[in-house]
Amino acid sequence: MMKDRIQKIEQQIREAAEKAGRNPEEIRLVAVSKIKPAEMVKEAMDAGQRIFGENYIQEAVAKIEEVGSEGIEWHFIGHLQSKKSKYAAGVFDLIHSVDSLKLAKEINKQAAKKGVVQKILIQVNTSGEDSKSGTTEEAVIELIREAATLENVAIKGLMTMPAFFDDPEGARPYFRQLRLIKERIESLAIPGVEMKELSMGMSGDFEVAIEEGATLVRVGTAIFGARSYHS
Numbered sequence: 001m002m003k004d005r006i007q008k009i010e011q012q013i014r015e016a017a018e019k020a021g022r023n024p025e026e027i028r029l030v031a032v033s034k035i036k037p038a039e040m041v042k043e044a045m046d047a048g049q050r051i052f053g054e055n056y057i058q059e060a061v062a063k064i065e066e067v068g069s070e071g072i073e074w075h076f077i078g079h080l081q082s083k084k085s086k087y088a089a090g091v092f093d094l095i096h097s098v099d100s101l102k103l104a105k106e107i108n109k110q111a112a113k114k115g116v117v118q119k120i121l122i123q124v125n126t127s128g129e130d131s132k133s134g135t136t137e138e139a140v141i142e143l144i145r146e147a148a149t150l151e152n153v154a155i156k157g158l159m160t161m162p163a164f165f166d167d168p169e170g171a172r173p174y175f176r177q178l179r180l181i182k183e184r185i186e187s188l189a190i191p192g193v194e195m196k197e198l199s200m201g202m203s204g205d206f207e208v209a210i211e212e213g214a215t216l217v218r219v220g221t222a223i224f225g226a227r228s229y230h231s
């Protein structure tokens with residue numbers, strides 16, 4: 001049952017937080033519903049889930065239309081092309097995956113047109129692989145300084161998605177790295193920049209991410225089951 005799976009994850013979140021001496025209330029579960037039908041989102045809503053994460057803009061927009069956003073939050077966590085920003089700005093409560101000034105500027109422009117301030121996270125490629133999205137550790141501060149001057153985006157924190165490891169401990173150094181980057185940015189006290197959120201951890205490693213400071217964990221498979229991209 002979906003409800004049992006969600007409750008089990010919420011329990012694991014609490015235990016990981018307590019183990020790390022953290023307040024479990026600081027951590028929110030983002031249910032990643034990509035590729036999964038609207039019915040499953042509704043089932044999760046009935047089980048009390050309140051935040052949903054989507055990766056593909058067309059799919060997400062269709063699902064949001066079907067499910068609505070009454071009482072829930074939609075987050076965009078996938079790679080976003082600048083030219084698709086108009087579909088995302090003002091539609092999602094939080095965009096986790098901003099990794100270039102070009103994209104931040106485009107979101108800013110589209111948010112301004114709609115008269116909203118779009119909350120964003122800056123995605124950092126902590127594991128340094130070419131294939132992963134995210135700005136580099138070297139470039140992140142400059143990107144944040146520049147994006148902070150845009151009036152219709154609000155920076156709320158950082159996101160990372162390390163390479164896959166069979167052993168969740170493999171991801172720990174990258175989660176820790178993101179927290180250290182967050183602390184460094186906080187110490188710069190850049191006007192308009194909040195470093196409240198650390199979006200990190202997925203089905204296989206969210207507990208480790210919580211021990212390293214995650215405030216948003218993005219869990220798909222453990223809630224909705226394995227994804228099949230071809231049917």
Ligand SMILES: *Cc1c(COP(=O)(O)O)cnc(C)c1O
Pocket residue numbers: 032034055077078161201202203204218219220221222
């Ligand atoms: C798919 C996805 C997730 C969820 O992954 P699971 O292993 O299914 O929990 C989390 N974050 C991002 C960015 C994703 O694309």
